[in-house]
Amino acid sequence: MDAAVSTAAPVVYVCITCGYAGEADIELRPGAILAAATERAAAGTEVEVRRLRCLANCSRGPSAAMRANGSWTYVFGGLDATCADALIAGARLLARAADGILPWRGRPEKLKRGLIARVPPIGFQEIDP
Ligand code: FES
Secondary structure (H helix, E strand, O other): OOOOOOOOOOEEEEEOOOOOOOOOOOOOOHHHHHHHHHHHHHOOOOOEEEEEOOOOOHHHOOOEEEEOOOOOEEEEOOOOHHHHHHHHHHHHHHHHOOOOOOOOOOOOHHHHHOEEEEEOOOOOOOOOO
């Protein structure tokens, strides 16, 4: 399947090239470690994990993003491998949100602290701008 084709399943994108700001380059990037942990955490769930190179959040990495069909897109930073379960739980929560917004209540703590930005879905228009 074409990687750009949208899917109804929630997707977590993990940047595999992220390191920690100010730390020396190492062969096994913290982002790649996070990606592997997130893939393990997604096993047996409906969540799809996709690896990518750079979410333009390099100075605040390791980084990941998530979206579900028609939802807002959420970008997180300051992550590490211990955040893998939170990413999967968050993606599942987002997929169940009728308004496409990741609810604060029930959101894993690591996704509250690590939120960088949210981006509206295509076609979104504020009701009362
Ligand atoms: S290298 Fe990970 S966000 Fe840029």
